[in-house]
Amino acid sequence: MTDDGNDRGRGYARRDHQKVALGFGIVFVLVGIAGFVPGITTGTLSLAGPMSGAKLLGIFEVSVLHNLVHLLYGIVGIIAAGNGTFSRYYLIWGGVVYLLLWIYGLIVTGVRTPVNFVPLNDPDNWLHFGLGVIMAGMGLFVGRSAPTDIPGRPRSASR
Incomplete structure (x- = not known):
């Protein structure tokens, strides 16, 4: 394995962060x-916008566009799981995108405006916040080993 997180020739989704990306x-x-x-999904599914009356599990507002974005996000995650660096970037930047979507949702939820093209409600917004924190956190910390050289600590005899 190289330090950059790649597992060339070692198999698909071998490292922990690759497995997490695959799971997402x-x-x-x-x-x-x-x-x-x-x-x-209950209600009437529309192409996009806050007018969609469809709710996934009766809770989260969805539209055709919203569902297609979930599918695309998923496909990218499955592909990313094959590469250590790409899977880490998928988790970190995917988390950042979800945190931005959370902020966007806080601003546009319940507002009828042309910039409100995604059907969102409060449960969607808080799910996006949780996903953002968890994805970015997993990308930053899962599979990272503890530093071997800690300042002020003697080096191990195995070196």
């Missing part, structure tokens, strides 16, 4: 599919 990718694909399934 699979969940996003399943959520994207579920958003199109009547019964799991």
